[in-house]
Every structure is written in structure tokens, then in C-alpha cells.
Amino acid sequence: MHEAPEYTRVVFDTSGPVKYDLFTLSDPSRVVIDLENASLAPGFDPGMAVLGRQRVKGMRAAPRGNGYRVVLDVTGKLSPKGFVLAPVPPYGHRLVVDLYSDSTDRAALVPIAQPAGRRDVVIAIDAGHGGDDPGALGVGRIREKHIVLSLAKQLATRFNEASGYRAVLVRKADYYVSLRRRMQIARAERADLFISIHADAFKSASVNGVSVYTLSDRGASSETARWLAEKENSSDLIGGVGDVSLDDKDDLLAHVLLDLSMDANRLASIEAGAAVLGKLGRVARLHKKRVEQAGFVVLKSPDIPSVLIETGYISNPAEARQLNRADYQSRIVGAIYAGLRLYFESSPPAGTLLAYRREQGDVSYTIESGDTLSGIAARYGTSAESIRRVNGLSTDRIRVGQVILIPTNS
């Protein structure tokens, strides 16, 4: 079982394709799954699977005719949705039952209100895969879904500590989010940038290095990119969640407007990607020296510049071990962070605090070894108090590599 904010996913591994009947009963609330021609695998304990679950309190199973009946005791009224999945390595046949909480908590996300002209730059950080989609598998049980969630959380912390930025985690824990839903979450938050973090596998274990992708014009630009694009897009197949199509109306005007928006965004995406790639090149080996293009679904938001970073190849044993280490992760996160700040500070979106500060003539400064806040203030003819206020700092503590803004007109 996997808990997501909107649903609990129950996955049955089956030895062959399964026929099933799914329905609910009330007083008390239950979800019943009748499996045809089935028997329980030896050693399976239904009670163990439900320990500590939010929506499922208990699971019982018993033979029924020549099949098997599974009963889930659930908390309140849930809407179940079931589907079967054909084998996708490393998995065999599966039956998936998603238990959705009723209506209210599936309502649209409400963006935080901020004063006009001083809003934060919003960065949607998307950790790839999750839940029953583990992504790539590396040596020593290293899994892409865990590595990328760790990187995403660290990156979010860096941005949330900086004034003028707000990070939103598209996936907050170990659960699956459909690719279209990832884009919807970013749009609901009115994100200024969408960044998807991955660490994939390749057929050959010797392939390594960091890659940065933006959406391609005509699909993939290289054999590697095409292979990866197919693999990432098949995530929706793996997740099997209802693929809500986004703005794909066949209307001619909509098409033209979408094309224009897409063009502007693709340019911005490439600029942001290039800034990140430049910084990553200092801390990691690059797979390619320029931003690559591919047809990844998550990059297809027509109105949000979107970048996908392959932080390395988990199929390469050395790189997998490296990606699993805290110091390497923090270097990668630091480089992505520095690259995106460089991009946003050179072209701040209209209406943001960043744009406002640029108009005010504030300058950004990177802390070096030996710097103190009072020393920097003296050099720029301002006060430590003003610097603290502009950057939202509560103490004089600074660290090497930290980027701060220095007010020059106060």
C-alpha cells in the first residue's frame, strides 16, 4: 500500500492477469474485491499490509467459490477505482485499487495571497516517480524514487530559506503522482518554473554524467534522449492513473496561442537549463555539454518554463553510490540552486520581489570565507540590520556560498 494525499493505492501482485469485481459496503465502510480463480500466495499476511495506514484499518481475505474475497475495512466513505496492469519489468501482473477520499480534499489547491508587485518567485520541484513506480534501480537496492525525493527536499529547503523565493514540492513523500497531475499541481501554484529531478538507468552500465533536458520541438534529439523519453512517459502507464488531458482542445485559435506560449517558454526553459548546467559542470561530470531536448510529458506545460535534470545514471554502479551519499547530494543541490538563482536574478518575472529589488538597485552577493554581515554592510555603505531585513534573516549568521541581497538605497 502507498499513501498519497488524495488516495491510498493498494497493489496486488498476481501470478497472471486477474479478473475482479470491486464494490463498497457501508455501516461499517468496507471495500470488497472479489478475485476470480485466485488463491492466496503462501506466506502472505493480509493483517501486516495495513499496519499504520490512514484510510485502511484492516484487511481480511477468505476463499469464495473458486476465487478469493478481499475485504478492506476503511475509514469513512471512499471511492475506489481499480485497474489491471500488464507486466512492466521488474514487475509482473498487478491489480491496482486506488481508494479516493470523497470530494472535498480533492478540491483545487489555493495559492497563497501576497502583496501585489512583491510576490515570491514560485519554483515547483518535482521528484520523479514514487510509490509503486520506483524509477531506476541501482546497485545495493539504491532506488531512483528515494534519491530524487531527497534531492528535491533539499532543494526546496534552500529556496524556502532564501527571501523572494518559495518552493513547492510536487511529490512530498513516497507515493505516485500521474505526469499530468504533476503539471496541474505546478499550475495551481502558479509556478514560475517547473523542475523535474531524475536519476535514470541506461542499457549500458558504463554511461554516466549529468544531463539537463527541456522540451523538444520534434521529439528527441538523440538516441539516448529518445530512449529516456519513452521510459519517462511510460510512467503514466505504470501508474495507470486517469490521464487528465490538459488544454488539448482541437480549436485552431487555442492551437495558435498555445504555440506562441510554448515558443516563449521553450526559450526561457533553455536559458534556465543552461544556467543550471553551467553550475552542475563544476561539481559533476556532464553527460552532454549542452541542454538537450526530449519529449518528456512533464515538460509540456505551455505556460511554465520547465526543465528536467538527470542527476546521473543509477545504472552506473559508481555513480549510484555517489548519488546515495549526502555530500554529493548537497553539491548537486547547491549547483542546481545556484544555477536557478542566477537565471531568476538576471531575468526576474514581473511582479516579484526580485524584480522590485532589481528596480531598487539592490545587488546580490555570494558569501565568501571570512565574510561577516557587518563587514559586508560597511563595504556597501549600508547596515547589517538592513541586510537582515531584506533577506529575512533573524541572526547575523551566514555561510560560505550563501547568496544574499544587499540594499544600496537604504
Ligand SMILES: [Zn+2]
Ligand atoms: Zn526517472
